[in-house]
Amino acid sequence: MQQSNLSSELTQNLKIIAFDADDTLWVNEPNYIDVERKIHAILEAHIDAETISTHFYKTQINNLKLFGYGAKGYMLSMIETAIELTNGAVTGREIQQIIDTGKHLLDFPIELLDGVREVLDSLAHRYELMVLTKGDLFDQESKIARSGLGSYFHHMEIVSEKDERTYQRIIKRYGLQNDEFMMIGNSLRSDILPVVHIGAKAVYVPYHITWGHETVNEEQLIGKSFVQLSSLRDLLAFFHE
Incomplete structure (x- = not known):
């Protein structure tokens, strides 16, 4: 499928775009x-x-x-x-x-990844944005505050695990249909596969280091439909299409 057609398909009906935090918005691992x-x-x-x-x-x-x-x-x-x-x-x-x-x-200084502010600034005017991350509540809230990105997000969800049940619960809470939700992140295990399995939309932006627990086997990706981009900045062109 051509990039323009793929962009149109994924953005159709889209209402909320959720971003993972660690190693998607800023350096963590x-x-x-x-x-x-x-x-x-x-x-x-x-x-x-x-x-x-x-x-x-x-x-x-x-x-x-x-x-x-x-x-x-x-x-x-x-x-x-x-x-x-x-x-x-x-x-x-x-x-x-x-x-x-x-x-x-x-308390480490937050180092934003390339293109983060430009992407959030562009998308925040067209969609409701969410930061959806797992981990300790105090720790993750502190990172979001230190990042200076909080004002871009309409919603913040800090969860104990990212699995199909969690995504379904969040989608229901915000009154969405599955195809009105998109998740963007660097973990195939947490950000992509559970979202694809429930029929929502997913964009994979790999980071050069991945914690072993977040890796998946190649066989798990067979037949799974999601977009992979080389950097978050590529979202600007993707959504422009």
Whole structure:
């Protein structure tokens, strides 16, 4: 299908455009990678970095049902990892260093991705815009405030998980039909596939780093209809069509 026809099809009946936040509007994952690298240095006297990373990832996934997504659950899982891998030998001073290092994830300067303001400025005059992100309420609200983008959004939804049930609930809450809703984000697992499965519209804008939990198998994409753009700025041309 030609780009102009595809644009027309996806924008037809469209009322609300929802944007993911982390690594869609601003840089996020590199900050987590930087903090983990610094924690590796704190614990290097006890255990090697590869072992820490492997165990830490498993601990995070196991703890999602308890702590959810975000910086606080990240730090708790890292402390648990340090205690388990060192058989309790990690010192109180080292745990304090882990906490102090992890606090950076709660106040790092927001670095907007290319084209974000231009895209939001263009679309806010034609559609209702929503920021739809998962994670800790305080953490995500703080990022939105620090980003300076809050005034562009008519709606803000901070959820514990992005799955089909969550999207259906939000669509119903705003009195929409599924084809009147579009989700734009960098995660195939959270932003794209659940939206496609319920018959809503999705635009995938990949980021160069993806947390392992957000990846999907190629087989899961077979037969799924969504738009992929190389950058958020490409939305300007896409909607212009």
